[in-house]
Amino acid sequence: MKYTDYYAALGVERGASPDEIKKAYRRLAQKYHPDVSKEPGAEARFKEVGEAYQTLKDPEKRAAYDALGQRPQGEEFRPPPDWAQQHGATPGAEDFSFDGVDFGDLFERFGARGGRGARSGSFGGGSFNDGNGKLPGQDFEVPVSISIEDAFRGTTLELNLSMPEYDAGGQLRRVPHNVKARVAPGAVDGQRLRLPGKGGKGFKGGRDGDLYLDISLKPHSLYRATDHDLYLDLPIAPWEAALGATIEVPTPGGAVKLKVPAGTSSGQKLRLSGRGLPKPRGGAGDLLAVAQVVVPGQPDDNERRLYEQLRDGSQFDPRRRFGGEGA
């Protein structure tokens, strides 16, 4: 397994007092807690900080950690042969193997014996021991990005996860955890889904944890989603804007005809009711086509003549409300 320097993660000396450790944790937690911080990589950083604090704040765990010695961050190592037995990291410690054990999970078992489990900070749920050795599996929260097309039609997600699972000796080991989840049409950005019993496995009959999916919509080349409504830029020619037109417009359900009224200006929203994303219990959002009057960048001679005719013959003043001020 790879060694993790918990003191470095918290930015404290190895001899730091419990109070110094707590202060360092609080400072970093406020900066990186995923519920509070929007910094890139905050969740991963908070996981390191939380894991370090959960180990170093507990004198028993800290002693066991210190007994592993000081090593370079990320160094491959195996704990000394008698380490698990000496520190009671797991029942049946004399036969304990470290194969497949994640460094962060090594200390998890310490706290599982009494009351709420130690691992906060991870987005796993709390662990309880009911006194019979039963331990519930951890809950997991997983961000999932889907396309607007998938949100429209529904999709089946195939998630290949790695989750800590208690082995027969009560030690957590990382195991592959593959879950399929059918997401019905109608998911929007920020939609949360719960898959009961699809989180980490419980131990000795403890209930399995849940899996939570946090859905986000991938950026799309045409549409911008807000809740179930979709916005689409609709480029129109000046004559279509002035005279009106019927235009074919893409929607996730297929192209539809849209009537652009005469006298449409840039920024005007033209609504196609029920052509946005479907709602899970029926109905659908709208598609709002935002008109953008686009002029030819390089008008040819004929277009230029026609524009000049229009300029000379029109009374239209697009800046009338300026009233000549500041001219």
Add this chain to the structure above:
Amino acid sequence: MTEGEVLWLDEHRVVSLAELVEVSGLTESELLELVNAGAIPVRESRDAVYTFSARVVTVARTARRLRNDFELDTRGLGVALRLLERVSDLESEIARLRAELPRTGG
């Protein structure tokens, strides 16, 4: 690969107080304090039996994380949840306004 039952945590699904206790990791008394503080909205209250929209599962789980990770009491949690809700509302409003803005600049 196993297929899981998928529950939507939205306003259409109703959860009981007992279910909310189970999935959030908060105690019943902590949840009731947050309800009384207005940080967790009740869908229906009849004869002191509360039901909630499944949306609040996310709020309650956030509360449990904040309680564990910052050692907050329920008063602190109530304030933090209300502020997070305001931030979330403002972010939604910004996202909606951004969606309305053309990409091409007209």
